[in-house]
Amino acid sequence: MTDDQDFAGQDLTGQDLSGPSSDGPSSDGVDRGRFAAGDLALFIDRKGRTYQHALADGGSFHSHLGELPHDKLIGEAVGGWYATNRGHVLLAIRPTLGDYVRLMPRGPQVIYAKDLGNIVAMADIFPGATVVEAGFGSGALTTALLRAVGPQGRVHSYEINPSVVPKALANVQSVIKDTSRLQVTVGDIFDGIAEAAVDRVILDLPEPWRAVDAAADALISGGILLSFLPTILQVQELTLTLNDDGRFARVETAETLLRGWNVTRRSVRPAHRMVAHSGFITTAVRCVPRYVAPRPADTEPADAESTEPAED
Ligand SMILES: C[S@@+](CC[C@H](N)C(=O)[O-])C[C@H]1O[C@@H](n2cnc3c(N)ncnc32)[C@H](O)[C@@H]1O
Secondary structure, eight states: OOGGGOOTTSOOTTOOOSOSOOOOOOTTSOOTTBBOTTOEEEEEOTTOOEEEEEOOTTOEEEETTEEEEGGGTBTSBTTEEEEOTTSOEEEEEOOOHHHHHHHSOOSSOOOOHHHHHHHHHHTTOOTTOEEEEEOOTTSHHHHHHHHHHTTTOEEEEEESOGGGHHHHHHHHHHHOSOOTTEEEEESOGGGOOOOOSEEEEEEOSSOGGGGHHHHHHHEEEEEEEEEEESSHHHHHHHHHHHHHHSSEEEEEEEEOOOOOEEEOSSOEEEOSOOOOOOOEEEEEEEOOOOOOOOOHHHHSOTTOOOOSOOOO
16 A cells, blocks of 8 residues: 555545445355455555454454554445545455464464465375375365365364463364364364374374374375475474385485565565575375385395396
């Protein structure tokens, strides 16, 4: 928003700043172009500061910029401009999942949009998939997974610390109203995975190599294991365990570097700041165990001659 779009000090009482109306309901009958009670709104002030708020009948948004009754937004345009009682104009849009995760109440360390997108893509999470994840944490990754599996899919989340579950669940439900496709198990995933014929196992916890055996048992052949880890020594331990297990192939690790750009008429340059490191994404595909012929040295005395062909 530019300075001339801020009307601080002017009497805007009764003025409609919400702009053009939306095009009406989508094919599913929901008018996503207008706010409804229960929706999340993201307010953006003239300095670009963001405020996330759930709209409720009779509710109100309060900040140092003044008060904005929710009833002024409910039924009105998403992407409209709304004045507080102190004459400050706020742009109101829907938060993206990335916005929501950045601003939501926190428990354990969350995964941000930069990595959420690649996790969903690199684990190839698809509509209808059955996904097991651990841990539930603050619910950020779970929300992305639930969206990706869609109405026909399921997400089973293991969380060892029961105290984080209520906040994580509330976070998920702020974005996804119907969480009937989510099952949260309070327990240690290292003790085993109860679900069978699972399409994907997603691990965001400190020692994922301890879940490799259980993941291999639970995954369908061709299923994908993905782990998100902050340090490369953890990645090495996981990679060696996956390779030693014998039921995984295509074990690969990558990280995501995301750099914003500042684009104006006078200058176009990279943003001064970026998140240099968050975590490594390791993926592996559950395969039929590969037959590895015993090496002569494994089975025969050192001086014996082997008749087995050499493995590559
Ligand atoms: C980094 S947080 C997960 C954050 C989550 N992915 C998110 O985006 O909000 C790690 C979580 O794993 C849980 N955890 C650690 N070890 C576990 C285990 N063996 N089984 C289940 N959960 C575990 C922790 O209690 C913590 O809540």
